[in-house]
């Protein structure tokens with residue numbers, strides 16, 4: 001049996017950032033265990049959009065802290081993570097004006113560069129689009145996206161340089177617990193065990209299964225959203241931007257390969273996946289057709305967009321569309337970070353720093369443990385959001 005000061009389960013964006021910050025904060029020997037390969041879960045297929053439009057101070061602060069980290073990453077660490085500052089536009093109906101204004105005021109108070117636009121200003125920003133007279137929007141200039149695979153590879157490399165033992169092909173089958181004394185380590189699929197008093201479950205869609213094996217019932221559900229990819233027709237206009245459009249119910253973004261990724265804002269119609277190891281990774285014709293029909297209402301030139309298919313992926317959702325991050329009550333030494341409900345990638349740096357600080361006692365940036373408390377539903381402290389789309393946060 002080997003030993004570690006802290007074990008992190010999961011080589012997605014959350015596990016990688018948590019392991020990196022644990023090492024940075026002097027946690028000692030940190031081992032990260034990934035059962036397949038880095039990014040094998042939700043993170044590898046993420047749109048990795050970095051935006052700051054949220055309904056709460058904590059989430060605006062965390063998305064901003066993380067955006068600035070991603071933006072400075074290449075200069076700071078000399079590795080390209082594909083950061084693109086395209087700007088991000090939110091559009092909604094004038095009926096949502098109070099929600100939009102409230103979020104924008106919150107953002108401005110926290111240093112976000114954002115403007116509210118009417119339908120004429122929206123047309124100036126995206127002349128290829130057709131906007132309803134009662135459409136309004138909020139445009140964040142500094143927002144954009146990263147290349148998720150490049151970002152994870154770079155963070156893993158940084159972690160290794162700081163001494164994190166990153167192991168791929170290492171599946172945890174059991175978290176070992178010794179009664180009230182709490183966590184004692186993990187058992188791997190090959191029969192090996194690693195002793196540790198600290199275990200972080202950052203297992204994404206699999207995190208709930210690991211908890212249930214310990215008799216802990218957490219409200220985590222894996223669902224299967226689909227994504228469509230189109231070749232953007234060549235129509236004169238400014239650089240493409242990232243858009244979240246409550247009027248068409250879609251979001252879209254330039255992909256690294258030059259495509260446009262299109263997905264739905266709402267996930268309540270997505271299928272529940274009981275076994276994240278076995279789900280249909282393909283995309284349906286019906287989804288591609290629906291995305292094309294809807295995006296054409298906003299961007300008419302997409303009527304001629306060539307379809308490049310798409311893919312299905314997994315979100316891990318909670319009842320209030322916000323993650324469960326922190327200590328698991330009743331099992332000292334066990335921590336959870338899952339349930340990012342389709343909008344976690346942008347928060348990775350702040351989550352990793354905050355969760356590691358909760359463990360080491362260091363300074364934890366903008367993360368607020370009470371906001372994300374694992375047991376908040378039992379105490380009537382579910383998070384509410386300004387819009388009906390929980391994924392917006």
Ligand SMILES: Cc1cc2nc3c(=O)[nH]c(=O)nc-3n(C[C@H](O)[C@H](O)[C@H](O)COP(=O)(O)OP(=O)(O)OC[C@H]3O[C@@H](n4cnc5c(N)ncnc54)[C@H](O)[C@@H]3O)c2cc1C
Nearest residue numbers: 010012014035041042043046047049172204340344345346
């Ligand atoms: C299609 C799609 C688009 C998205 N777009 C955006 C976006 O634009 N912006 C944004 O902010 N967020 C977005 N998200 C959400 C974001 O990607 C997720 O919130 C984030 O990636 C979750 O990361 P994670 O580390 O918690 O989980 P995961 O990436 O799923 O990582 C969990 C890892 O744990 C491993 N694992 C599980 N069980 C075990 C075990 N027993 N032993 C060892 N390893 C184990 C898995 O193999 C996996 O690699 C999107 C998600 C999807 C699916």
